[in-house]
Structure formats: C-alpha cells, structure tokens
Amino acid sequence: MDVQQKLTILADSAKYDAACTSSGAQRSGGRGMGNTVMAGCCHSFSEDGRCISLLKVLMTNHCVYDCKYCVNRRSNDVPRAAFTPEELAELTIQFYRRNYIEGLFLSSGVFRSPDYTTEQMIATLELLRRKYNFWGYIHAKAIPNTSQDLIYKLGLLADRISVNIEFPSEQSLNLLAPNKSRKAILAPMGQITQGIKSGTRDLALYRNAPRFASAGQSTQMIIGASPESDYHIIKLSAGLYDKYQLKRVFYSAYIPKVQDALLPAAGGEPPLLREHRLYQADWLLRKYGFAPDEILSEETPNFNPFMDPKCNWAVNNMQLFPIDVNTAPKAQLLRVPGIGPTSAARIVTARRTGRLSTDDLKRMGVVLKRARYFIAAKDQPTGYKYTKEGVIRSLIDPSVFSFGTEQLSLFTPSKPAIGASSVIEAAEEAILCLKATI
Amino acid sequence: MSKSNNLAQAADVLYVYDGSLAGFYSCVFHSIYSKTLPVDICPEEALQPSLYPAIYIATEQDKAERVRRSIPQKIAAEALPLVETVFLSCLEHKELHLLEFLLMGYAQGARVLKMLGDPLVSKIYAAQQHLLGEKQLLLGFIRFSDYGGALAAVITPKNFVLPFLAGHFISRLSGENFLIFDKTHKAALVYQDRTAEIIPIETLELPEASNEECEYRAMWKSFYKTISIQARYNPKCRRTHMPKRYWENMTEFN
Numbered sequence: 001m002d003v004q005q006k007l008t009i010l011a012d013s014a015k016y017d018a019a020c021t022s023s024g025a026q027r028s029g030g031r032g033m034g035n036t037v038m039a040g041c042c043h044s045f046s047e048d049g050r051c052i053s054l055l056k057v058l059m060t061n062h063c064v065y066d067c068k069y070c071v072n073r074r075s076n077d078v079p080r081a082a083f084t085p086e087e088l089a090e091l092t093i094q095f096y097r098r099n100y101i102e103g104l105f106l107s108s109g110v111f112r113s114p115d116y117t118t119e120q121m122i123a124t125l126e127l128l129r130r131k132y133n134f135w136g137y138i139h140a141k142a143i144p145n146t147s148q149d150l151i152y153k154l155g156l157l158a159d160r161i162s163v164n165i166e167f168p169s170e171q172s173l174n175l176l177a178p179n180k181s182r183k184a185i186l187a188p189m190g191q192i193t194q195g196i197k198s199g200t201r202d203l204a205l206y207r208n209a210p211r212f213a214s215a216g217q218s219t220q221m222i223i224g225a226s227p228e229s230d231y232h233i234i235k236l237s238a239g240l241y242d243k244y245q246l247k248r249v250f251y252s253a254y255i256p257k258v259q260d261a262l263l264p265a266a267g268g269e270p271p272l273l274r275e276h277r278l279y280q281a282d283w284l285l286r287k288y289g290f291a292p293d294e295i296l297s298e299e300t301p302n303f304n305p306f307m308d309p310k311c312n313w314a315v316n317n318m319q320l321f322p323i324d325v326n327t328a329p330k331a332q333l334l335r336v337p338g339i340g341p342t343s344a345a346r347i348v349t350a351r352r353t354g355r356l357s358t359d360d361l362k363r364m365g366v367v368l369k370r371a372r373y374f375i376a377a378k379d380q381p382t383g384y385k386y387t388k389e390g391v392i393r394s395l396i397d398p399s400v401f402s403f404g405t406e407q408l409s410l411f412t413p414s415k416p417a418i419g420a421s422s423v424i425e426a427a428e429e430a431i432l433c434l435k436a437t438i
Numbered sequence: 439m440s441k442s443n444n445l446a447q448a449a450d451v452l453y454v455y456d457g458s459l460a461g462f463y464s465c466v467f468h469s470i471y472s473k474t475l476p477v478d479i480c481p482e483e484a485l486q487p488s489l490y491p492a493i494y495i496a497t498e499q500d501k502a503e504r505v506r507r508s509i510p511q512k513i514a515a516e517a518l519p520l521v522e523t524v525f526l527s528c529l530e531h532k533e534l535h536l537l538e539f540l541l542m543g544y545a546q547g548a549r550v551l552k553m554l555g556d557p558l559v560s561k562i563y564a565a566q567q568h569l570l571g572e573k574q575l576l577l578g579f580i581r582f583s584d585y586g587g588a589l590a591a592v593i594t595p596k597n598f599v600l601p602f603l604a605g606h607f608i609s610r611l612s613g614e615n616f617l618i619f620d621k622t623h624k625a626a627l628v629y630q631d632r633t634a635e636i637i638p639i640e641t642l643e644l645p646e647a648s649n650e651e652c653e654y655r656a657m658w659k660s661f662y663k664t665i666s667i668q669a670r671y672n673p674k675c676r677r678t679h680m681p682k683r684y685w686e687n688m689t690e691f692n
C-alpha cells in the first residue's frame with residue numbers, strides 16, 4: 001500500500017476527533033525547521049467549516065479494543081493501514097514546508113498493546129524532532145493503559161498532549177467503551193498535569209528542548225450518545241479545567257455511524273446545535289468568568305436551543321441592567337450580550353477620552369443589535385426603552401433557523417418544538433414562554 | 439473635515455508624490471509648513487485627470503526624517519507603527535486620512551490613540567485591522583511549491599502585507615530558500631542564503647512542477663477532501679472563515 005492510500009485511510013479514521021488547534025505554544029525558529037505561534041494558525045477550512053491546522057492522522061487504525069461507538073473498533077469491517085514512523089515523519093515535513101499545515105496531530109488505534117502503539121508514536125516524534133530538527137507544533141494523544149514512562153517520553157516530545165475522557169459519565173464509559181475505565185483515563189491525565197507543572201525538559205537529549213507538553217493538555221468528549229444533561233457536562237468541564245488545568249475541553253457531536261442498541265440509531269443527525277451551545281457555555285466559563293451554576297441549574301439542566309447561554313442568562317437577570325458603559329468595570333461589561341473581550345477592552349480605553357455615546361460605540365465596532373437593551377450611554381442615560389417581546393426577539397439566535405427542527409429534538413429533554421412543524425413555530429412558542437418568565 | 443484642520447487651511451490643490459513612505463512624509467512636511475490641507479494626495483502612478491491643480495511634492499529625505507521623528511515625540515511611540523502600517527493598507531485616500539490623523543495627533547497628543555469613537559481615528563484603526571487580519575489569514579493560506587529544492591508561493595492580497603509576512607516565514611523556513619510573489623503589488627519577498635529582501639518584480643514564470651511536487655499536491659488534496667465530515671457539511675461556515683478570494687492560490691482548490 002502506498003503512502004497516499006495510507007493517508008486516506010488514516011485521515012478518514014482520525015477525523016472524528018474534534019481538536020485541531022495549534023494554539024498555546026510560542027517558539028521562534030532557530031537552526032532547524034519550524035516555529036509555533038501562541039494563538040495557533042488555521043491553514044485551511046474543510047467543507048464542514050472546521051479549521052484545518054494540523055496533519056490529523058492515526059498512526060494505525062488497527063485496534064484490539066472494541067469501543068461501541070468507534071469506526072475503528074475490532075469488530076468493524078473496514079480497511080486497515082499503518083504508517084511507519086519514517087513515512088509519517090517525511091510526510092509531515094513535506095506538508096509543513098509547503099505551508100499546508102502547522103504541524104502534526106497524532107493519535108492511534110491500539111495495535112498489539114497500548115505500550116507498543118505509543119512506542120511507534122514516540123519513534124515518529126523522535127525522528128521529527130531529532131533527525132529533521134522539526135520545531136513545528138505536535139499534538140499527541142495519550143492512550144489509556146500506557147505505562148507511565150512512555151507517557152512521560154511522549155510529553156517531552158509533544159507541545160500538547162491529551163487523553164480523551166470520551167463520555168461525560170462513568171456509567172456511559174463502561175457501557176460504551178468496555179476496554180477503557182475511568183481510572184485508566186484519569187491516571188495519565190493526572191500524570192500529565194503533574195508533568196506540565198514541574199516544567200521538566202529533556203536537556204540530556206536535546207539542546208533547547210521545549211518543556212513537557214508546554215502548550216498544555218486538552219481532552220474531548222462525545223455528546224449526544226449518552227443521557228447526561230448539559231448541566232452535568234458543563235459542571236464536569238469546569239471541574240476538569242480546575243482540577244487538571246486543562247487548556248481546552250472539546251465537545252464532539254456524536255455522528256450515528258454504527259447500529260447498536262445502546263446508541264442512537266445509525267444515520268441520524270449529529271446534535272450540532274447542542275454542541276454549539278456547549279462551546280458557547282465553555283467560552284463563558286473560560287473567558288467571561290461565569291460559574292456553571294450561573295449558566296444552568298438542577299431545575300433548568302439543559303440549554304435553551306433558541307438562545308445562546310449568555311443571552312439566556314441576561315434575560316433571566318434583567319434586574320442587573322442597564323449597566324453604564326462609561327463607568328462599569330470590565331467584568332461587568334463582559335456580561336452584556338454582544339460585548340466580548342475585544343469590545344470591552346476598546347470601551348475601557350476609549351472612555352478615558354470622554355463619555356461614550358451609542359454612535360461612538362458603533363464606530364468602535366461594538367455591535368449593538370443585542371447590546372443596546374442592556375447598556376446606558378451618554379445619549380441614553382437610563383438605557384434603551386424596550387418591550388419584553390422586543391428584547392427576546394432580538395436575542396433569538398438566528399442560526400437556529402438554518403439548523404432545522406430535527407436539531408431541536410436532539411436537546412434533552414426535547415423541547416415542545418418536537419410537536420411543532422417548523423422552527424419558526426417552535427421559536428414563537430419559546431418566545432411566549434420566555435416572555436412569561438421575565 | 440474634523441478637528442484636524444486647525445493647523446492648516448483647506449486649499450484646492452492636489453499633492454502628487456512618488457508613492458514612497460519618505461515621499462508621503464515630505465507631503466506632510468509641505469502641508470504643515472505651507473499651512474495648506476490638500477484635497478487629496480496621490481502617488482504619481484495612480485494620478486487621474488482632476489479638476490484641481492496638482493503640485494508635485496519632491497521626496498526629501500531630511501524633511502521626511504524630521505516628520506518621522508516628530509511622530510513618537512509629539513504624539514506617541516505607538517503612533518509610528520500605526521501610521522506606517524496604514525500607509526501600506528488598501529484604505530482609499532489613505533495619504534490624506536493619515537495626514538489628517540497626524541495633524542489631529544499633533545494637536546491632541548497621545549490621547550488621539552484612545553479616541554476610538556472618532557470617525558477619523560476609527561477609520562485609521564479599521565484600516566490597520568484590515569491589513570493585519572489579511573496578514574493573519576495569509577500566514578495559513580499561503581501555499582508553497584517546491585521547484586528543485588527552492589520554495590515559491592503566489593499571493594494576491596488587497597493590502598501590501600509582504601513586510602508583515604517576512605519575519606514569520608524567515609523564522610519558520612530559516613534553512614530553506616524561498617520566494618513569495620505578490621501579484622497585486624508586483625513585488626516579491628526573496629529569501630536566499632539566509633538573507634531576505636523585498637524587490638519589485640513584474641511577473642513570475644514558474645517552471646513545470648516535478649513528479650514529486652505533484653504527488654505531494656495530490657496527497658494534500660486527498661487529505662483535504664477526506665478530513666471533512668459529511669454529516670457536518672457546512673459550506674457557508676467555510677466561506678466565512680476562508681473567503682473565496684483566497685482560493686485561487688491554494689493547492690486544495692487547483
């Protein structure tokens with residue numbers, strides 16, 4: 001089998017992993033090849049609109065495990081392939097020189113054993129770092145049940161390392177990934193957290209070697225294949241950020257590809273809108289200083305499909321508004337729907353030169369479509385006059401309408417929408433319902 | 439015109455200059471010392487027939503240098519890179535806007551940089567953002583081909599981004615020889631034997647791609663196709679992140 005055929009098989013079987021970012025490491029080029037930039041860099045976008053930053057492939061899609069949800073599971077009949085470390089290192093270098101990619105994202109099925117597989121991955125990374133003197137970005141997946149010293153070695157070679165938590169609860173994991181245990185996932189996660197904290201580098205082997213997984217650790221979980229609520233999920237994420245200092249938690253809408261009584265029927269839609277809401281809530285946790293309990297609660301454990309979580313929080317807390325853009329601290333500005341970190345920073349800078357009006361805000365690039373209901377400014381000292389219905393209508397997320405009714409039914413528990421014949425009808429019901437609560 | 443014309447009298451003349459940064463600074467010098475504000479400032483190459491009398495402002499290095507030095511001294515250190523970045527942008531009438539911005543800066547001092555709600559200042563910042571945004575996208579979207587060991591890429595940007603791309607690619611490909619040809623602005627960044635320069639160049643004839651080059655292109659295209667998930671098909675999202683005008687120079691679309 002030639003490298004082209006292997007690439008097709010091993011990219012195809014790697015593509016369901018959500019992470020592709022190359023962020024978190026800043027390293028200027030030196031004698032060898034490559035550098036990395038803090039914010040990461042997208043080199044292309046695929047037809048599904050996702051960023052392509054790294055050459056995302058598996059070392060091999062042979063697998064001795066039989067995870068029920070996975071296309072590469074032992075019992076599935078698919079074409080199998082394996083790269084040799086030499087082939088994959090050369091391919092990475094040639095793609096990198098041409099600026100197709102920012103580096104390599106290497107994961108793998110479990111071939112023979114977790115240790116054997118990890119050794120193959122390490123051999124590839126060693127070729128890259130030592131023979132080719134490659135200093136571009138490398139993200140490596142740690143395979144559960146790999147021995148500690150191999151995980152350690154992997155972390156010294158990679159910029160980022162991640163272990164997939166796979167499912168939001170232990171029950172779901174046991175049910176759907178019988179060969180992986182919660183313990184086998186959390187053990188390497190903890191080890192990596194420790195490794196990053198200690199900041200070790202392999203000075204004996206490489207001059208200027210980067211620190212152990214210097215771009216940090218991330219994880220991903222599959223959404224919609226198991227019954228956990230959104231509240232449960234964001235609590236879990238907040239815990240992971242806190243306990244393991246993860247850089248990112250990725251959410252991957254489950255794509256029903258296989259028929260199994262324990263899983264949603266094959267051929268159904270992935271819950272993309274729900275995944276979208278999870279990412280929005282995740283941003284609120286990481287960048288806006290929200291606590292999970294401000295976003296959802298035991299009583300309201302699931303997202304409002306029609307509104308992003310920040311807007312939803314704001315309509316339920318109208319008594320806190322309007323806030324004055326000319327005096328409010330930055331943290332409060334960030335609570336306004338439509339004002340993000342960039343706008344907040346601009347407001348804080350510009351108001352030093354005089355009181356700001358809504359026209360000033362517009363010229364500064366602050367989008368007022370949603371923000372106007374929540375702020376006071378020079379020309380609107382007591383805020384904007386609005387009706388309850390007016391606010392709600394302008395906060396409805398327009399992308400809901402392009403997602404379609406099936407997406408609404410993929411929220412748990414499915415919204416009244418399920419009976420509605422169109423998204424518009426369902427949205428009208430939701431507007432009435434929200435109006436009653438504020 | 440805004441607060442900027444307190445130094446100069448609006449005059450019905452058009453300044454013409456050689457298109458260089460020093461030439462632009464010479465125009466600023468002339469405007470200040472003649473106390474006139476031109477209706478526009480045009481590089482001679484782009485000069486259109488006009489109703490207004492044109493006067494040619496010769497480039498004078500010492501005057502240009504005095505203006506250049508006055509920017510950090512009288513306005514703020516950050517004003518200099520801002521002005522010189524916007525000078526390379528595709529903002530229409532950028533020279534006139536920059537002159538107005540400088541006059542405003544001389545009057546207001548460092549404060550001008552924080553007046554984000556001002557119509558002129560916000561326009562200047564938007565032009566800078568536009569250039570830096572385009573540069574950011576091109577850091578990823580540039581595609582090199584290997585021709586006998588040297589790498590070559592073609593770009594067609596709206597802003598003159600080559601000076602902003604140089605550092606990144608030199609650091610990344612320090613051991614290679616490479617060239618980035620900007621077809622829009624007819625210039626190329628050439629990096630050879632560890633030295634880089636930007637030179638004017640009309641056209642670029644590239645040789646036929648080797649077999650090996652074709653193989654890597656084919657592999658990249660098949661990777662690109664394979665990595666997309668059918669069930670998530672979303673061409674609108676792709677276009678938002680990667681506007682179509684970049685596609686013409688990208689391997690995966692050729």
Ligand code: SF4
Binds near residue numbers: 064071072110
């Ligand atoms: S270990 Fe499980 S999830 Fe990973 S490739 Fe094998 S079957 Fe798939």
